[in-house]
Amino acid sequence: MSLLCKRSISASWSVVSILALLMGTASAQAQSLDLTIGALLESTGPLSETGPSIEKAATLAVQVANQAAKDAGIPATVTFVAADSQGDPQAALSAARTLVDKNASCILGPATTPEAISVLNGITLQRKITLWPQASSTRLRAVKDDGTIFRTVAAADLQSKALVLAIENHAGKGKNVAIIFRNEPYGDALSKTFTKDWEGRGGKVLTTVSFDPQQETFDSEAGQALADNPDAYVVIDYPETYAKLGAALVRTGKFDPRKLFVADTLSFAKVPGTIPVESINGAFGVAGSSPRGTGAYALFNKLWDEAGGAENGSYTANTFDAGILCFLSAVAAGSTEPGAIRDKVRTVSQEGARQFTIENLADAVDAAASGEPIDYVGVSGSFRFAPNGDLTTGFYDVFQYRDGKQVTVEQVNVK
Amino acid sequence: MATLVETGEAAIEDSTQPPRFARLPRPVILLLVLVAILCGLIAVFGPTMAAQATLNGFVAGGYIGLGAIGLTLVFGMLKVVNFAHGDLMVSGAYLTILLAWLGVPLPLGMLLAVTGTAALALATEKLVWRPLRRAGAGTLQLFLSAIGLGLVIRSTIQFFAGSQVRTLGANVVTSIAFGPLRMGTLQAVAFVVGLVAMVIVGLALRYTNIGKEMRALADNRALAEVSGINTSRIIDITWTISGCLAGLAGVLYATAIGSFNPNFGITLLLGLFAATILGGIGNAYGALVGGIVIGLSQEWSTLLFNARWKPVVGFTLLILMLLFMPQGIFGRTRRRS
Numbered sequence: 096m097s098l099l100c101k102r103s104i105s106a107s108w109s110v111v112s113i114l115a116l117l118m119g120t121a122s123a124q125a126q127s128l129d130l131t132i133g134a135l136l137e138s139t140g141p142l143s144e145t146g147p148s149i150e151k152a153a154t155l156a157v158q159v160a161n162q163a164a165k166d167a168g169i170p171a172t173v174t175f176v177a178a179d180s181q182g183d184p185q186a187a188l189s190a191a192r193t194l195v196d197k198n199a200s201c202i203l204g205p206a207t208t209p210e211a212i213s214v215l216n217g218i219t220l221q222r223k224i225t226l227w228p229q230a231s232s233t234r235l236r237a238v239k240d241d242g243t244i245f246r247t248v249a250a251a252d253l254q255s256k257a258l259v260l261a262i263e264n265h266a267g268k269g270k271n272v273a274i275i276f277r278n279e280p281y282g283d284a285l286s287k288t289f290t291k292d293w294e295g296r297g298g299k300v301l302t303t304v305s306f307d308p309q310q311e312t313f314d315s316e317a318g319q320a321l322a323d324n325p326d327a328y329v330v331i332d333y334p335e336t337y338a339k340l341g342a343a344l345v346r347t348g349k350f351d352p353r354k355l356f357v358a359d360t361l362s363f364a365k366v367p368g369t370i371p372v373e374s375i376n377g378a379f380g381v382a383g384s385s386p387r388g389t390g391a392y393a394l395f396n397k398l399w400d401e402a403g404g405a406e407n408g409s410y411t412a413n414t415f416d417a418g419i420l421c422f423l424s425a426v427a428a429g430s431t432e433p434g435a436i437r438d439k440v441r442t443v444s445q446e447g448a449r450q451f452t453i454e455n456l457a458d459a460v461d462a463a464a465s466g467e468p469i470d471y472v473g474v475s476g477s478f479r480f481a482p483n484g485d486l487t488t489g490f491y492d493v494f495q496y497r498d499g500k501q502v503t504v505e506q507v508n509v510k
Numbered sequence: 511m512a513t514l515v516e517t518g519e520a521a522i523e524d525s526t527q528p529p530r531f532a533r534l535p536r537p538v539i540l541l542l543v544l545v546a547i548l549c550g551l552i553a554v555f556g557p558t559m560a561a562q563a564t565l566n567g568f569v570a571g572g573y574i575g576l577g578a579i580g581l582t583l584v585f586g587m588l589k590v591v592n593f594a595h596g597d598l599m600v601s602g603a604y605l606t607i608l609l610a611w612l613g614v615p616l617p618l619g620m621l622l623a624v625t626g627t628a629a630l631a632l633a634t635e636k637l638v639w640r641p642l643r644r645a646g647a648g649t650l651q652l653f654l655s656a657i658g659l660g661l662v663i664r665s666t667i668q669f670f671a672g673s674q675v676r677t678l679g680a681n682v683v684t685s686i687a688f689g690p691l692r693m694g695t696l697q698a699v700a701f702v703v704g705l706v707a708m709v710i711v712g713l714a715l716r717y718t719n720i721g722k723e724m725r726a727l728a729d730n731r732a733l734a735e736v737s738g739i740n741t742s743r744i745i746d747i748t749w750t751i752s753g754c755l756a757g758l759a760g761v762l763y764a765t766a767i768g769s770f771n772p773n774f775g776i777t778l779l780l781g782l783f784a785a786t787i788l789g790g791i792g793n794a795y796g797a798l799v800g801g802i803v804i805g806l807s808q809e810w811s812t813l814l815f816n817a818r819w820k821p822v823v824g825f826t827l828l829i830l831m832l833l834f835m836p837q838g839i840f841g842r843t844r845r846r847s
Contacts, residue, residue: 139673181673278818305818309777311573311767314566314694315812315820322559335675338769345683346694369677369769 128171133199140182141335147405156418166457184213208232223434227417249489255288257491270326317343341374364406382409384492391452416473571805575798576704578785580755586792594660596775602760624757631753682768696766790841
């Protein structure tokens with residue numbers, strides 16, 4: 096082939112390539128952003144009380160995101176897929192695979208640390224899919240996650256501080272406390288952090304009883320915890336086992352529910368029928384919450400009430416915000432590729448950038464789509480993610496069970 | 511003693527006489543060991559704490575023992591390691607819930623649920639075990655079939671009733687006080703019923719014709735058949751009794767514990783087998799005593815270690831006991847010929 100001929104072919108290929116590139120770009124600009132958000136729900140298992148409200152929160156996030164995209168005039172749709180993680184690491188991994196098969200680009204949940212670790216190691220780490228667990232154990236900080244775990248729920252060290260404040264305010268400072276916790280990462284980490292925090296404030300931990308949740312009876316555990324007549328008892332447990340443990344506590348004849356302080360997993364709008372009322376009525380507890388009085392909080396509650404169905408519970412706003420953050424990150428990335436979403440999470444929650452809430456989410460979508468860093472202020476507050484993906488501050492409700500229902504008595508902001 | 515497993519082989523005197531303590535009957539040795547441990551616990555922790563842990567041990571062991579009676583019958587007589595036994599217990603609990611949902615009063619519902627579980631156990635014999643025996647299935651095939659059957663029963667319950675926690679609504683917070691000691695009222699009822707069931711089954715095996723035929727079948731099936739015993743009928747009766755006991759255990763467990771899900775049977779199963787083996791396979795008294803020994807060891811251990819180690823201590827003791835008395839507490843020694 097002559098040199099002239101070669102040059103001619105080469106020039107033709109260049110023109111074709113440039114044209115193809117231009118057409119491709121134009122096509123990408125017009126291409127719709129079809130994002131799928133997955134959720135691992137505790138529909139069954141020891142935390143099944145939380146399943147319906149978390150599902151409703153995730154569904155609301157998807158609805159709000161779709162509306163914002165429509166209002167902003169960008170071609171984006173968000174689809175919601177969910178699977179039951181059953182409170183079991185193996186089942187959670189299987190459920191996560193189902194979500195990934197359905198093209199989930201980020202996954203909200205799961206609610207427990209063993210499940211989160213199983214899902215991370217089994218599938219999400221490899222595919223760079225962001226995981227937004229409601230699990231609060233500090234153990235999650237120790238796992239290698241390649242920046243894929245973001246928690247809109249404050250970790251156990253912040254919850255421990257909230258528990259300390261609740262006990263000081265409602266039982267008194269420097270009191271004698273007994274701790275009863277289920278033997279798993281969540282209970283273990285929170286009990287250790289609480290012991291350190293409580294003793295650091297001049298209080299004393301009389302007894303620490305950990306129990307195997309697979310046991311049939313907890314009478315010995317209950318008796319040991321109350322043996323020294325503590326001024327307060329901290330219970331870190333799930334509803335399924337507390338139904339048995341609570342009954343055992345009452346059977347000791349020494350139990351006063353007003354001395355009981357429960358961690359966030361025993362927070363429900365209405366006490367489930369499986370838990371004896373005598374074991375929880377009058378008890379205090381802490382649960383992740385949202386700053387009151389904001390427009391975003393009012394709008395979220397309005398949307399929640401209008402949607403009907405499940406009652407509002409703990410970590411619903413946090414789950415909702417996780418869904419919105421995932422959506423905004425995808426818009427900012429202009430892609431539903433999980434790794435691209437992961438890399439934009441901090442761009443849409445950037446301190447000092449223009450602030451947006453769900454009240455003006457369409458504007459946030461516009462700004463994110465144009466490449467501007469934004470600061471999404473969620474229903475549950477601002478998101479200042481530490482390098483490990485954890486929040487650096489957290490809002491907690493201190494509540495009390497009265498007549499079988501949860502009543503918020505105060506709110507604390509812990510750092 | 512109502513034991514189904516016998517060897518019929520001649521005894522041969524061992525030339526080396528064991529120490530006098532070892533020549534005592536095993537139940538007596540066990541009793542002495544338990545009393546010694548209790549005395550030690552009283553000395554270290556005081557009578558109230560030791561007594562309360564003992565009471566808790568009887569309660570926990572009672573649940574295991576009651577469930578194990580039906581299991582040991584089938585294990586001892588038919589040599590079937592019935593991994594579905596825990597799920598038969600679950601059937602009893604969920605049948606009660608179904609009947610309560612249909613408006614049947616709770617006591618009547620419980621009675622019908624026990625009957626229903628017996629019918630289910632009999633159905634498994636007709637549909638699974640008998641065809642497997644006729645096909646010449648070996649121990650491994652029967653073992654795997656039992657695991658599969660348990661899974662089918664459990665999944666069927668989950669399909670219709672869901673996996674969420676259920677309750678029969680009984681009052682589980684009331685307790686009976688014995689001075690400073692406390693025992694849950696329903697726990698006491700479950701324990702007494704377990705004791706009564708054990709005595710009835712034990713006496714029936716020893717003194718009734720059916721009991722004698724069951725023991726004959728367990729001892730040597732071929733010989734029982736040539737002696738004119740209708741072995742098919744006896745096997746049916748064994749499954750029915752085992753199902754009745756599983757249903758009763760499931761209903762009482764669900765009532766006294768207060769809340770449960772379809773997995774409670776599989777969770778209990780390891781304890782049930784431990785009690786069966788520890789008590790001596792095929793022995794109704796042994797099943798309950800085995801359960802109580804496990805319950806006591808677990809609850810006593812909470813005085814010495816954190817409660818999280820309870821199951822570990824219980825099963826370590828089981829291994830140790832089986833090292834020293836491999837036939838179990840009430841099992842017959844297999845003599846050398």
